[in-house]
Amino acid sequence: MQITVRQAQKIAAIMGAVARGHSGYTDALRDASWFLDAVVAEGRPHTVVSRSASELWAVVDAWPWPRPGKPKDNAE
Numbered sequence: 493m494q495i496t497v498r499q500a501q502k503i504a505a506i507m508g509a510v511a512r513g514h515s516g517y518t519d520a521l522r523d524a525s526w527f528l529d530a531v532v533a534e535g536r537p538h539t540v541v542s543r544s545a546s547e548l549w550a551v552v553d554a555w556p557w558p559r560p561g562k563p564k565d566n567a568e
Contacts (some may be wrong), residue, residue, distance in 0.1 A: 493520060493534050493545050499527075502557065503524045503528070503552070504558055506552075508560030512563070513562055513563050514558055514562075514563050516563075517555070520552065520555040521553045523552045523555070526551075527545060527551070527567075530544060530545040530548050549561075556558075
């Protein structure tokens with residue numbers, strides 16, 4: 493499986509949000525990491541994954557797109 497441009501854009505947006513201090517996206521970053529791990533695993537022959545990349549993408553995709561810029565406060 494290859495990731496789509498939209499998937500790469502959303503993961504990049506999540507990564508950027510966490511880097512800018514949007515701590516509310518830390519779990520989204522973890523979910524995105526699991527998705528990417530599953531994509532890699534599915535690309536290897538004879539690898540069994542507990543959750544498919546498609547299933548994990550649905551989890552990542554359910555996260556709202558992060559707002560641009562730094563968080564306005566710590567409560568987010």
